[in-house]
Amino acid sequence: MSATGTTSPSGGNAEADPSPADVTTALRICPLCEATCGLSVTVTGGRITGARGDREDVFSQGFVCPKGASFGELDADPDRLTRPLVRDANGTLAEASWDEAFAAVAAGLGTVLADGDRDSVAVYLGNPNVHTMAGALYPPQLLGALRTRNFYTASTLDQMPKHVSCGLLYGDPQAIPVPDVDRTDHLLILGANPVDSNGSLATVPDFPGRLKKLRRRGGRLTVVDPRRTRTAKLADRHVAIRPGSDAFLLMAMVHVLFDEGLTDPGPLGEHLSGVDEVRALAADFAPEAVEDACDVTAEEIRSLTREVAGAPSAAVYGRVGSSTVEFGTLTNWLVDVVNALTGNLDRAGGVMFPLSATARAPRTPAPGKGFALGRWRSRVSGHPEAKSELPAAALAEEISTPGEGRVRALITVAGNPVLSAPDGEKLERALGGLDFMVSLDPYLNETTRHAHVVLPPARPSRTAHFDFAFNALPVRNQVRYTRAVVEPGGDEPTESEIMARLMLCLGGRPDAAPETVDAAVVDRTLGKAVADPGSPVHGRDPALLAAELTGRDSVERRLDMMLRLGPYGEGFGARPDGLSLAKLLAHPHGIDLGPLRPRLPEVLRTRSGRVELCPEPLALDVGRLRGALERRASRDGLVLVGRRHLRSNNSWMHNVTSLRGGTNRCTLQVNPGDAARLGLEAGAYARVQGAGGEVTAPVEVTDAVRTGVVSLPHGWGHDRPGTRMRVAAAEPGVNVNQLLDGSLLDPLSGTAVLNGFPVQVTAVTAGNAVTAAAVAGGAVTAPATAPAPATADRVPRTPPEAGRT
Numbered sequence: 090m091s092a093t094g095t096t097s098p099s100g101g102n103a104e105a106d107p108s109p110a111d112v113t114t115a116l117r118i119c120p121l122c123e124a125t126c127g128l129s130v131t132v133t134g135g136r137i138t139g140a141r142g143d144r145e146d147v148f149s150q151g152f153v154c155p156k157g158a159s160f161g162e163l164d165a166d167p168d169r170l171t172r173p174l175v176r177d178a179n180g181t182l183a184e185a186s187w188d189e190a191f192a193a194v195a196a197g198l199g200t201v202l203a204d205g206d207r208d209s210v211a212v213y214l215g216n217p218n219v220h221t222m223a224g225a226l227y228p229p230q231l232l233g234a235l236r237t238r239n240f241y242t243a244s245t246l247d248q249m250p251k252h253v254s255c256g257l258l259y260g261d262p263q264a265i266p267v268p269d270v271d272r273t274d275h276l277l278i279l280g281a282n283p284v285d286s287n288g289s290l291a292t293v294p295d296f297p298g299r300l301k302k303l304r305r306r307g308g309r310l311t312v313v314d315p316r317r318t319r320t321a322k323l324a325d326r327h328v329a330i331r332p333g334s335d336a337f338l339l340m341a342m343v344h345v346l347f348d349e350g351l352t353d354p355g356p357l358g359e360h361l362s363g364v365d366e367v368r369a370l371a372a373d374f375a376p377e378a379v380e381d382a383c384d385v386t387a388e389e390i391r392s393l394t395r396e397v398a399g400a401p402s403a404a405v406y407g408r409v410g411s412s413t414v415e416f417g418t419l420t421n422w423l424v425d426v427v428n429a430l431t432g433n434l435d436r437a438g439g440v441m442f443p444l445s446a447t448a449r450a451p452r453t454p455a456p457g458k459g460f461a462l463g464r465w466r467s468r469v470s471g472h473p474e475a476k477s478e479l480p481a482a483a484l485a486e487e488i489s490t491p492g493e494g495r496v497r498a499l500i501t502v503a504g505n506p507v508l509s510a511p512d513g514e515k516l517e518r519a520l521g522g523l524d525f526m527v528s529l530d531p532y533l534n535e536t537t538r539h540a541h542v543v544l545p546p547a548r549p550s551r552t553a554h555f556d557f558a559f560n561a562l563p564v565r566n567q568v569r570y571t572r573a574v575v576e577p578g579g580d581e582p583t584e585s586e587i588m589a590r591l592m593l594c595l596g597g598r599p600d601a602a603p604e605t606v607d608a609a610v611v612d613r614t615l616g617k618a619v620a621d622p623g624s625p626v627h628g629r630d631p632a633l634l635a636a637e638l639t640g641r642d643s644v645e646r647r648l649d650m651m652l653r654l655g656p657y658g659e660g661f662g663a664r665p666d667g668l669s670l671a672k673l674l675a676h677p678h679g680i681d682l683g684p685l686r687p688r689l690p691e692v693l694r695t696r697s698g699r700v701e702l703c704p705e706p707l708a709l710d711v712g713r714l715r716g717a718l719e720r721r722a723s724r725d726g727l728v729l730v731g732r733r734h735l736r737s738n739n740s741w742m743h744n745v746t747s748l749r750g751g752t753n754r755c756t757l758q759v760n761p762g763d764a765a766r767l768g769l770e771a772g773a774y775a776r777v778q779g780a781g782g783e784v785t786a787p788v789e790v791t792d793a794v795r796t797g798v799v800s801l802p803h804g805w806g807h808d809r810p811g812t813r814m815r816v817a818a819a820e821p822g823v824n825v826n827q828l829l830d831g832s833l834l835d836p837l838s839g840t841a842v843l844n845g846f847p848v849q850v851t852a853v854t855a856g857n858a859v860t861a862a863a864v865a866g867g868a869v870t871a872p873a874t875a876p877a878p879a880t881a882d883r884v885p886r887t888p889p890e891a892g893r894t
């Protein structure tokens with residue numbers, strides 16, 4: 090195993106001295122959040138011993154956060170699996186060879202598929218899929234081969250409302266405009282906390298620094314959030330809205346825009362349809378009509394609207410807190426409606442469509458096929474599909490409800506839905522009843538412990554990185570690629586190789602070479618390209634083009650092909666200065682492709698060829714919003730919202746010692762007024778009850794949350810037996826999603842309502858019958874006896890049911 094540097098002039102990874110004591114530096118793009126910072130890592134004897142921001146990175150320019158700085162520690166986590174696990178005849182998971190593991194996958198999936206029901210195999214793709222090359226390259230083929238309708242991802246726990254609203258507005262669910270943070274005069278953020286999360290659906294390295302720069306250059310920052318977050322603290326104006334009511338606020342802003350004659354779409358106007366329909370829909374939502382529902386005064390709504398409309402440029406940006414809510418799709422739509430009506434859609438300083446180096450090259454604008462929703466429905470509850478996905482919240486019932494079409498096998502890739510999705514206990518019971526489950530994951534965790542086969546990918550230091558997903562969302566167009574920092578050993582397949590072999594298992598060829606999967610894609614893609622009159626390679630011989638591809642493995646050759654055919658590509662000789670893998674390797678710190686540029690109408694794929702500002706499904710859903718207005722104003726119970734911590738990442742980074750502790754704890758934040766009313770004391774325990782169960786967590790009294798709102802972070806609850814995340818298990822926290830029963834969804838997108846749902850909170854006192862076990866199970870304090878570290882070869886098949894506390 091040799092450490093390799095990526096800073097040689099060739100950009101390649103010049104072979105370094107193989108001596109284990111040798112210290113080299115190498116570049117690696119950080120895969121831990123959407124900011125995609127360039128890291129410069131120190132490698133000592135094949136191990137990462139340091140990580141800092143790469144100052145020469147064309148995009149992140151040296152920025153790094155505590156998670157990126159802990160890249161080496163995460164990479165070397167001793168709890169990370171290094172060999173596959175296969176469940177033996179006794180039902181215990183034991184280490185096996187890769188060939189044995191793939192044989193077990195081929196047999197397990199083969200048996201279920203042999204019955205001829207393609208929907209019986211479900212796929213769940215978790216969040217890190219968007220942070221790996223493999224997650225972009227193989228799932229489309231995997232799903233194409235399976236042709237299952239049981240396709241689930243973390244998107245329906247996150248951003249599906251944005252895909253649906255963009256699909257309807259622009260005809261393409263991937264056409265997501267991002268706030269032009271560096272040039273805007275006014276940034277209005279709803280339900281996002283980029284100072285801690287570093288942004289999402291907006292790839293913005295050093296988001297906090299850029300917000301400070303915005304303020305310094307005289308721009309305004311407004312933050313709408315029921316919590317006074319670290320982002321809100323940077324703002325000129327913080328609007329502590331009542332959770333779940335952003336759709337009302339934005340509707341009222343639209344109302345004011347029309348009412349006060351502030352609409353001014355500018356040059357965008359000629360590409361817009363549906364403006365009058367939107368005006369009519371907003372008629373009922375005057376600020377005075379919504380102020381009680383939002384708990385924001387009509388006066389403040391009006392002045393906020395005037396500020397946004399009056400700014401030379403403004404960008405409205407909403408994320409998780411505006412998405413995983415009852416009116417998530419409406420809210421995401423209204424964000425872009427305000428952007429469009431104020432002329433800020435597709436202009437510098439507004440929100441803009443990035444252009445990735447591996448995207449399809451721009452074409453002459455023309456009407457497209459549009460975006461269809463609800464082409465099929467889920468078997469049990471009849472949820473409509475969105476983007477071919479069914480709601481993650483419905484996976485459990487699709488497994489556990491008998492009948493034709495029942496899910497009997499599950500493939501999870503980089504997902505932990507037992508903690509991330511509503512009602513993990515129900516999902517766990519369902520997983521226990523599967524005929525077969527395979528998980529591609531480095532950890533034995535709350536979800537993967539149910540698998541029959543666990544396939545751990547090579548650690549990130551041994552994996553190349555290219556951001557297929559996030560290069561489509563950057564605040565500035567750019568392209569970067571980093572090769573593996575340490576050469577993978579022979580028995581450490583990369584995620585790409587594992588995914589390719591998984592595909593081959595489906596075809597009954599578990600032992601075929603993984604490269605054949607990539608070669609087939611290359612053949613198909615080039616075959617299409619040469620047949621396309623708009624392509625620079627039109628009419629050429631695909632076999633000769635394939636022979637031109639460079640790269641040291643089949644994945645790199647695919648990347649080379651995508652770069653060459655892409656919008657900045659060299660087009661196989663057609664544009665000699667253009668991009669190719671070789672060119673990218675010659676620029677190890679990346680290539681800046683310039684500021685975002687207007688892209689309308691070329692991005693549009695709607696049937697009309699216009700921005701359809703008032704699509705019918707959304708117009709209909711406004712009826713539901715109107716109905717809720719009455720009920721809302723009078724509601725006075727407590728609702729729960731989530732939060733993210735800078736040193737945490739969903740459910741899977743609680744195992745990194747240096748990121749733990751301090752303020753990164755699973756506490757229930759309560760406003761002092763509510764605490765006094767409910768008799769809750771700081772440090773004492775509170776019982777939180779919701780429709781799906783209850784949890785017990787320590788109370789943190791803070792005026793950072795508004796009244797009527799409590800906050801508990803997600804991704805905790807590491808107290809299950811049979812997992813192997815020893816550091817996380819020592820301080821497990823509680824699973825906030827156990828408070829949900831999975832029935833509360835944004836109906837258009839199938840996205841779970843994870844924010845702004847009703848809870849009851851009571852103080853836990855000696856007298857009110859909370860058992861010691863309940864507190865220990867849910868406590869954040871280390872239980873007297875930490876769960877024994879589960880060894881991989883002693884994991885019970887059906888874990889004892891956790892039972893609700």
Ligand SMILES: Nc1nc2c(c(=O)[nH]1)N[C@H]1C(S)=C(S)[C@@H](COP(=O)(O)OP(=O)(O)OC[C@H]3O[C@@H](n4cnc5c(=O)[nH]c(N)nc54)[C@H](O)[C@@H]3O)O[C@H]1N2
Nearest residue numbers: 215216217246247503504505506509529731739740741803
């Ligand atoms: N209450 C509440 N719930 C939430 C949220 C919330 O705000 N509040 N947020 C939601 C959001 S935004 C999201 S995205 C979802 C996330 O939902 P999931 O994606 O289901 O959950 P994660 O916790 O991100 O789990 C990631 C899994 O990937 C594994 N992993 C890490 N790196 C790799 C890798 O390189 N390869 C592979 N194969 N596996 C890897 C980890 O071990 C872990 O098992 O959670 C959602 N759940």
Ligand SMILES: Nc1nc2c(c(=O)[nH]1)N[C@H]1C(S)=C(S)[C@@H](COP(=O)(O)OP(=O)(O)OC[C@H]3O[C@@H](n4cnc5c(=O)[nH]c(N)nc54)[C@H](O)[C@@H]3O)O[C@H]1N2
Nearest residue numbers: 280281282286289332333408409410733734735737738739
């Ligand atoms: N450090 C860290 N970084 C992360 C992650 C992490 O877990 N930790 N996760 C990554 C992932 S998967 C994602 S998707 C992104 C998410 O990135 P963000 O969307 O920035 O993340 P959150 O911190 O969940 O911000 C949501 C905010 O919405 C607020 N909120 C809740 N309900 C409402 C509401 O009804 N209205 C309004 N206006 N606000 C509301 C919450 O108080 C919270 O501050 O972060 C990514 N980056």
Ligand code: SF4
Nearest residue numbers: 119122125126154157
């Ligand atoms: S901000 Fe995100 S990408 Fe940058 S170092 Fe931190 S975790 Fe990595």
Ligand SMILES: [Mo]
Nearest residue numbers: 216243247248
């Ligand atoms: Mo997410």
